[in-house]
Amino acid sequence: MTIFKAALVADLRLARAAYPGEKELDELVQGAAQVSADFLELWATATLGSRLGGRTRIQHPLVGEIALDSDVLKVPDHDVRIVTYTAEPGTPDAEKLDFLRGVAVRTALPLPAG
Numbered sequence: 532m533t534i535f536k537a538a539l540v541a542d543l544r545l546a547r548a549a550y551p552g553e554k555e556l557d558e559l560v561q562g563a564a565q566v567s568a569d570f571l572e573l574w575a576t577a578t579l580g581s582r583l584g585g586r587t588r589i590q591h592p593l594v595g596e597i598a599l600d601s602d603v604l605k606v607p608d609h610d611v612r613i614v615t616y617t618a619e620p621g622t623p624d625a626e627k628l629d630f631l632r633g634v635a636v637r638t639a640l641p642l643p644a645g
Contacts, residue, residue, distance in 0.1 A: 535587055540573040546610070587616075593634065594627040 547556050563570040588598050599616040606612075618624035 535585070536569060537573055537576075538585075540570060544574070549610075591627070591631065594630060597627050598622075598624045599628070 550556055586600055588596055590596050599618055602615050604613040618628045
């Protein structure tokens with residue numbers, strides 16, 4: 532199991548502790564436990580904590596594997612988190628990320644009237 536999965540389950544455990552009796556959280560935990568042996572194993576551990584960053588690899592359908600650094604910015608006293616993904620400058624991963632930014636911009640622009 533990945534560190535990322537363990538961190539997500541740990542975050543869910545923290546949310547459930549912060550909002551005891553919250554029906555939607557209880558249903559989410561129960562549903563995940565029914566369909567995922569990995570979740571059930573991770574939930575059974577006593578791991579607490581929150582993922583604040585790290586390195587991850589993703590498989591993207593357009594460019595293949597990309598190694599990215601992630602940072603999680605937490606707003607104090609709120610449940611808001613902003614996750615940023617960056618690639619080390621000058622690497623093939625940075626080139627792939629730049630390419631994907633260009634694709635996103637081109638597909639988000641409105642088509643010229645014709």
